[in-house]
Amino acid sequence: MAPEASFAECHELIEEMRRIYATDEDALKVRALNQQFKEVRKLCEDREAHMQTVIKEMVKRVADAEKRATPSESPSEHQKRIAQVEAEKRAAGEFLTHMEAEAQALEHMQAELKSQSANLKVKKQEVDAIEMDDVPRAKHELSLYAHISKISWQYETTDRIKGRVNAHEGKDLQVIDYAVGDRSEYQLANDLWNLID
Template sequence: MAEGNKLQDLEETGEALVAYINNSQLEKLRQVKDEHHALFDKHTETRKIVAQILNDVAQLEESASQKLMNMEEEKKQREAELESLEEQLRQCRAQSQMTDSELQFVQREFERLRTTEHELETLQNEVDEDTTEVIPSAVYVAQLYQHITKIKWEYDTPPNILKGVHYGADLATPIDIDTSVRSRREVSDQLWDFISTEW
């Protein structure tokens, strides 16, 4: 709108200039010329200001566009991070469910073992009650045999194998007898050979 007024002023000035030239009024002609120069200078300054404003607007648009692109990129990164966190959360939940299942299994096994242990304790108490009188005498007899014979037996052998060590005066002699291939008399004689008759 201001630009249109200036153009109209310029036209009017041009017409006035032609009229003054026709009237040959030199002083007026100089005045018109000065006004025309002033108007031209103002028009040039206005163009510079408008150009600067347009340049500033272009820079602002470019800056805003760059910020928008940066924000879009950051948004994509945040979305990727969010997806990664959601995946980790899914994995943690799955792991937690597995751990809960394993924990329940272990708890059931523990309860089963406690029940078994209780049953064994009950059985042991029953055995202890039944053997309170028998075991001490059996232990005494076993210790007495070991003291007399100087033979220390191994008790975790198969039923047909006699294993142990005879601790003689000078040396220890291992004993390893398969009773399935020898008679009871032969076994007895071999064992009596270890016993010293000296008191």
């Protein structure tokens, strides 16, 4: 076999393996989870700042109401003003309770996102470990298979079984081109052996 053909086969095999293992889907998921975590934390901080502003405003309104309540008012007007202040106080308390519930829900969501991020990191480490261990072995086995059988497959064709048997000594290059399902696996194996021999 010519060195150029052997190099081309190896190059083709390496390019195919690099394309298969070039995806960074897990890293993208981790980045997306980290971004969601930052957004949730920012939302919590914004809600807390908003609540502080609301509480300050409510305290100011209560102070203003207390200043306006003077002894010169009639008892009924004084009672009305106190009732209004009490109603505002209750509304502020309900709003605060609602905001605290939302803050707890956001904290729960933040904890879940942290857990998902940790799980994805573990999965990525497992995938990296498999890649470090299995990919070189698979490359070696594929290279050995290609060298022994002298078959170069066209993997991009999915509706047909296509490839070529590189020239052996005294033989010309053989083309492999079969429709998927037009023969049994047994017959296909025999036909391929006949091309290789």
